[in-house]
Amino acid sequence: DVKVTQSSRYLVKRTGEKVFLECVQDMDHENMFWYRQDPGLGLRLIYFSYDVKMKEKGDIPEGYSVSREKKERFSLILESASTNQTSMYLCASSLPPGSGSYEQYFGPGTRLTVT
Amino acid sequence: AQKITQTQPGMFVQEKEAVTLDCTYDTSDPSYGLFWYKQPSSGEMIFLIYQGSYDQQNATEGRYSLNFQKARKSANLVISASQLGDSAMYFCAMRNAGGTSYGKLTFGQGTILTVHP
Numbered sequence: 001d002v003k004v005t006q007s008s009r010y011l012v013k014r015t016g017e018k019v020f021l022e023c024v025q026d027m028d029h030e031n032m033f034w035y036r037q038d039p040g041l042g043l044r045l046i047y048f049s050y051d052v053k054m055k056e057k058g059d060i061p062e063g064y065s066v067s068r069e070k071k072e073r074f075s076l077i078l079e080s081a082s083t084n085q086t087s088m089y090l091c092a093s094s095l096p097p098g099s100g101s102y103e104q105y106f107g108p109g110t111r112l113t114v115t
Numbered sequence: 116a117q118k119i120t121q122t123q124p125g126m127f128v129q130e131k132e133a134v135t136l137d138c139t140y141d142t143s144d145p146s147y148g149l150f151w152y153k154q155p156s157s158g159e160m161i162f163l164i165y166q167g168s169y170d171q172q173n174a175t176e177g178r179y180s181l182n183f184q185k186a187r188k189s190a191n192l193v194i195s196a197s198q199l200g201d202s203a204m205y206f207c208a209m210r211n212a213g214g215t216s217y218g219k220l221t222f223g224q225g226t227i228l229t230v231h232p
Contacts, residue, residue, distance in 0.1 A: 042119075042223050
């Protein structure tokens, strides 16, 4: 059974703190993604990675960075958390396009509150 | 740039009735894929159905079917015989097939479906 796990379901942090959100997949997928979900805006792509140590900015990368040191793990980092980063964060993984598998598999999400 | 639009913030349907959730898209890429995901209140994203831009027939998966109208750039989800467990948020998404896309998805705003008994 395929699985994407995220380190926390709920997280409360203070403004200015450094925050790490961890995501692990056990499917040997090359591609991993971080999205944030806000009401009325759907899911928006923050960063993605297509290989170990490779990363690309998504649509809303400001205020975030990522790390992918191992194929199965993709971390999202909020260098200095701000209240406008209060959101639901979803991690996903997939095989590359053209592999015959097109689906993205999602983790359960982390609901982050910054106070 | 690609864009997905879901114009129905909320929809209501009676149990056992069919319901259509609207989705329109915009892309200049001739090769793309369209997805529908379901998100129950628990938060996990559940993949429902996929349609490739070159697929000749509309995709179907059990009670879910995708009404793909390429000329109109629409990819509506039809749920037949609604069940109470279908109450959830539904997202339409698109992926361009080009090599530099890396399988990124662009999502719509979502539609909250409520099924009444």
